[in-house]
Amino acid sequence: MQQTIKIKYLNDQLERLEYIENKSDWIDLRAAETVTMKAGEFKLIPLGVAMQLPKGYEAHIVPRSSTFKNFGILQTNSTGIVDESYCGDNDQWYFPALAMRDTQINLNDRICQFRIVEHQPTIKFHEVDTLGNEDRGGIGSTGVQ
Numbered sequence: 001m002q003q004t005i006k007i008k009y010l011n012d013q014l015e016r017l018e019y020i021e022n023k024s025d026w027i028d029l030r031a032a033e034t035v036t037m038k039a040g041e042f043k044l045i046p047l048g049v050a051m052q053l054p055k056g057y058e059a060h061i062v063p064r065s066s067t068f069k070n071f072g073i074l075q076t077n078s079t080g081i082v083d084e085s086y087c088g089d090n091d092q093w094y095f096p097a098l099a100m101r102d103t104q105i106n107l108n109d110r111i112c113q114f115r116i117v118e119h120q121p122t123i124k125f126h127e128v129d130t131l132g133n134e135d136r137g138g139i140g141s142t143g144v145q
């Protein structure tokens with residue numbers, strides 16, 4: 001199945017996004033400006049794109065596996081969630097970055113990746129006194145090996 005995403009680029013110099021077949025279905029995103037950061041500094045790095053996602057979908061943004069090795073930055077929200085309603089011309093996507101060392105990220109460096117994901121079903125909470133199941137054990141109860 002193929003989906004179409006309407007995309008608006010906010011920087012003419014930004015390389016256009018590409019879905020690369022047979023590699024990974026995650027799509028790399030690029031820094032839309034050159035950014036220098038000091039160790040300990042936080043910055044929202046602009047990704048230079050705004051999109052209208054397909055109806056019923058959201059997008060998840062995570063770092064590339066090599067991002068920390070290459071740039072020494074961590075994504076402060078671990079996973080970025082782009083809501084379907086975040087679809088205006090100026091609803092630019094950002095990468096919230098914490099620098100662990102002095103670093104420079106250049107325009108068009110690929111720093112993170114995204115995929116689209118269908119929304120979960122609507123959820124209703126049903127409060128009970130007991131769930132009626134045996135406890136599985138606390139976090140870490142299965143040991144390390």
Ligand SMILES: O=c1ccn([C@H]2C[C@H](O)[C@@H](COP(=O)(O)OP(=O)(O)OP(=O)(O)O)O2)c(=O)[nH]1
Binds near residue numbers: 081086095
């Ligand atoms: O890594 C991210 C995470 C979010 N967003 C954009 C898309 C998302 O739809 C919007 C708001 O994100 P979220 O709802 O997670 O943030 P919030 O802190 O709850 O802010 P808001 O009050 O805008 O909802 O910010 C990004 O560009 N990058």
